[in-house]
Amino acid sequence: MTIREGNPESSNPLGIDGIEFVEFATSQPQALGNLLQMMGFVPVARHRSREVTLYRQGGMNLIVNAHPNALPGMASPDAVPALSAMALRVRDSAYAWQHAIDMGAWEQTPRVSAMELNIPGIHGVGDTLIYFVDRYRDFSIYDVDFVPIPGAERHPPALAGLHYFGLVQSVSADRSDDWIDFYRRLFGFSVLPEGQYFGVLPKGTLLESPCHSFYLQLIEPPPGADDIVWEESLVRIGLGTPDVLAAVRALQSRGVAFIDHKSVQPTDKGALTQVYLGGVTFELVVSHLQPPTLAAPAGAAREQRP
Amino acid sequence: MNIDDFGVDTITFAGSLEAKLAAMRGAGFTQVMLSARDLAGHPEGPAAAIAAVKASGLRVTGLQVLRDFEGLSGHLHAYKVDMAKAMLDMCRASGSKLLLVCSSTSAHASGELDDRVRDLQKLATLAIPYGIRIAYEALSWGKFVNQYTQAWEVVDRADVANLGLAVDSFHILATGSALDELEFVSPDKIFFVQLSDFMWRDTPSPQDRIDTARHFRVFPGEGVHSEKLVELVRLLDHMGYAGDYSFEVFNDDYVQLPQAAVAERARRSVRWLSQRVSRHSLPLKRRGH
Numbered sequence: 001m002t003i004r005e006g007n008p009e010s011s012n013p014l015g016i017d018g019i020e021f022v023e024f025a026t027s028q029p030q031a032l033g034n035l036l037q038m039m040g041f042v043p044v045a046r047h048r049s050r051e052v053t054l055y056r057q058g059g060m061n062l063i064v065n066a067h068p069n070a071l072p073g074m075a076s077p078d079a080v081p082a083l084s085a086m087a088l089r090v091r092d093s094a095y096a097w098q099h100a101i102d103m104g105a106w107e108q109t110p111r112v113s114a115m116e117l118n119i120p121g122i123h124g125v126g127d128t129l130i131y132f133v134d135r136y137r138d139f140s141i142y143d144v145d146f147v148p149i150p151g152a153e154r155h156p157p158a159l160a161g162l163h164y165f166g167l168v169q170s171v172s173a174d175r176s177d178d179w180i181d182f183y184r185r186l187f188g189f190s191v192l193p194e195g196q197y198f199g200v201l202p203k204g205t206l207l208e209s210p211c212h213s214f215y216l217q218l219i220e221p222p223p224g225a226d227d228i229v230w231e232e233s234l235v236r237i238g239l240g241t242p243d244v245l246a247a248v249r250a251l252q253s254r255g256v257a258f259i260d261h262k263s264v265q266p267t268d269k270g271a272l273t274q275v276y277l278g279g280v281t282f283e284l285v286v287s288h289l290q291p292p293t294l295a296a297p298a299g300a301a302r303e304q305r306p
Numbered sequence: 307m308n309i310d311d312f313g314v315d316t317i318t319f320a321g322s323l324e325a326k327l328a329a330m331r332g333a334g335f336t337q338v339m340l341s342a343r344d345l346a347g348h349p350e351g352p353a354a355a356i357a358a359v360k361a362s363g364l365r366v367t368g369l370q371v372l373r374d375f376e377g378l379s380g381h382l383h384a385y386k387v388d389m390a391k392a393m394l395d396m397c398r399a400s401g402s403k404l405l406l407v408c409s410s411t412s413a414h415a416s417g418e419l420d421d422r423v424r425d426l427q428k429l430a431t432l433a434i435p436y437g438i439r440i441a442y443e444a445l446s447w448g449k450f451v452n453q454y455t456q457a458w459e460v461v462d463r464a465d466v467a468n469l470g471l472a473v474d475s476f477h478i479l480a481t482g483s484a485l486d487e488l489e490f491v492s493p494d495k496i497f498f499v500q501l502s503d504f505m506w507r508d509t510p511s512p513q514d515r516i517d518t519a520r521h522f523r524v525f526p527g528e529g530v531h532s533e534k535l536v537e538l539v540r541l542l543d544h545m546g547y548a549g550d551y552s553f554e555v556f557n558d559d560y561v562q563l564p565q566a567a568v569a570e571r572a573r574r575s576v577r578w579l580s581q582r583v584s585r586h587s588l589p590l591k592r593r594g595h
Contacts, residue, residue, distance in 0.1 A: 181431070
């Protein structure tokens with residue numbers, strides 16, 4: 001990474017400061033939970049009233065929302081778990097939401113969201129939502145809706161330095177420019193120069209967050225793939241790690257299998273897990289980004305008191 | 307050029323949506339430019355209208371029309387954003403990948419270019435998640451934007467991928483705009499072309515243009531501006547425009563003729579244009595199709 005200078009305010013009007021959480025919707029919370037635990041996530045809290053679980057490792061929060069209406073089609077017992085939301089840390093969530101609406105975002109339609117706390121959100125790609133969270137420094141949004149799981153470590157360390165590196169989004173043919181405009185205009189993302197890629201899947205368009213701490217990768221259908229059903233959605237989480245091969249070994253020892261054939265195999269640049277539960281994969285990417293600070297260090301300190 | 311390059315606007319015909327669709331199909335057309343009224347005004351409701359469109363097998367060229375959108379402020383702006391969102395929902399429901407927006411005639415609209423740019427950027431952004439493109443057209447009686455060059459200035463300044471220009475031959479002929487400026491427009495930013503002519507030489511006042519536009523349009527080849535109309539289509543083709551053409555012919559006589567007779571006139575117009583413009587490069591793939 002290059003060190004950037006200049007006034008961060010001018011290119012980051014919302015004060016975006018990383019990903020607060022990523023949400024999966026699923027009708028198979030147990031199976032997805034098992035997969036997440038293989039990936040190093042630990043269930044740390046459950047929602048007070050809904051079938052929603054908070055997983056965590058290092059600075060990453062991941063919510064598993066098992067409400068049947070969490071996403072359209074998710075009521076079916078064999079529905080493939082799907083990424084349903086990302087939450088951005090921002091300086092002022094009300095301001096960020098209003099700014100996005102003024103610029104042409106759609107406010108989220110009411111649905112059963114993971115939180116009862118009013119977290120402002122807008123429509124993202126497909127049926128996904130983008131939330132704005134400003135309480136992440138000295139107060140945790142999870143304290144309101146979630147009850148800690150007895151005996152669980154509330155702030156489990158990250159395996160092999162894993163942290164959120166970004167999200168991969170599928171886009172329809174010739175639609176990358178539209179989505180670049182969407183993320184550029186609403187949030188201040190910028191396009192990385194062509195040819196600058198991370199990981200083992202060098203394709204699509206990479207957008208860098210205005211806080212320079214995570215990426216969105218836009219992938220169009222491959223040429224000649226007219227017969228493939230290619231819907232626009234969030235398709236994969238990218239996890240950064242300073243040492244990909246060490247992370248691969250650590251995850252393999254926990255039972256995670258990685259794709260290993262000619263075109264895609266684990267290297268020191270990146271790796272891709274096999275497809276689980278009909279459609280869930282994780283991508284590892286070499287990254288020396290500092291994992292964000294933990295959500296509630298004050299809370300963690302309190303826990304240590306007798 | 308061949309008939310697959312052309313569609314017809316439903317407003318060209320009398321009668322029910324089903325009768326219009328059947329007439330277009332019967333004449334060999336493969337696409338239809340819908341009016342939002344086709345959906346809202348269907349006696350059995352919008353869902354039945356959409357079902358009829360799908361059953362017709364005709365591809366939806368686009369949906370018209372969002373009016374008086376840009377340049378408003380306060381509650382008027384908020385109201386128009388609501389209307390725009392509802393029309394985007396209609397596009398989505400009907401399978402339309404294009405929403406036609408014509409330049410504002412509102413006395414309440416701001417004359418500032420920056421305000422127009424900002425509002426159309428917002429509209430285009432609203433359309434992105436749905437995969438819909440916004441085609442902005444200069445109405446020849448628009449308050450501040452009444453020439454295609456002015457509409458292009460807004461589109462160019464806005465610089466949003468899914469916002470482009472709609473070229474309408476009627477308005478160009480009505481204002482007598484020169485075509486040479488069109489060459490400065492990037493062809494991939496022309497999203498849509500509407501074609502029609504009319505039967506007298508000049509429309510000097512805005513009211514003349516309104517009256518002519520709403521009652522006396524004719525198909526290309528039937529009016530008195532054939533030479534310029536052909537020049538326009540040749541120029542678009544030469545520039546590399548590879549999108550759709552649609553006949554938008556508001557005509558009081560045509561809406562009291564059988565639909566098949568009007569569709570036959572449309573088909574004759576395709577032949578007339580094809581004989582004068584041979585599309586030199588048919589693209590392998592068109593965006594949004």
